[in-house]
Amino acid sequence: MKLIHLTDLHLVPPGAMLFGFDPAERLRKTIERINRDHADAELCVVTGDLTDEGDFASYELLRDVLRDLRVPTRLMLGNHDSRQNFLRAFPDEPRDENGFVQSVHESSAGRLILLDTLVEGFGHGSLSDDRLEWLLARLAEKPNVPAYLLAHHPLQPIGLPHFEPWNTENWRQIMPQIAKAGNVRHIFHGHVHVDVGGTWSGIPFSASRGVAHQIIPDFKRRDADFVEDAPAFDIALIDAEGVLVHRFEVNDRHVVEVSASGLVPEGVQ
């Protein structure tokens, strides 16, 4: 399965700017690149912060811009989003029985479980008891099917003091329960605006710096420098053997030489 992981679009209303740039333009360029190189992907998931302030006009703009994307797309919420305005613009996005925008997508590589970690009005995330219960039930109902979690907020630390207050609250209690289920193969998250990956509680995770602004990683400071680098997105290649995550920047690379064919000659193993 080829999965596209987009995150942190931070769209603002048409005509407005964010930190002096147009987030919608960055998304359009990202979509152009995906359509050119990765239109064969099975699915694209956007892990939240779809908008910067959760206003309805920004969700309408998102709906318009996404019309050009040639890959089926699922949307998730981040701390900058508004559940109500999102659902006004995207009424067909599935919800759980408690009204949270979380659902299961049955893919060719297993179950993608899309989580809703939004706590309206706050920067940190939550898998409150009802949301966590829903997740653990999904993991338990098909224990032998590989599951992949997608969340806006990390469920583990990323080693940057700036983000310590903005994680999913109670992640220390939540992660062992997720690990205990035994079928989660990878966690994709957003929120952090830096490129980071690793393992926590034995579960691999990855996040990219996303489509809008980025943050310069600093292992000492509690504040952060925001920068405007090229938009980035991840491609995950998932099959029964493993999960491979590649990061792509939306810029024009300077090719210095075309390498000889890497095909292995016949008869050579």
Ligand SMILES: [Fe+2]
């Ligand atoms: Fe964000």
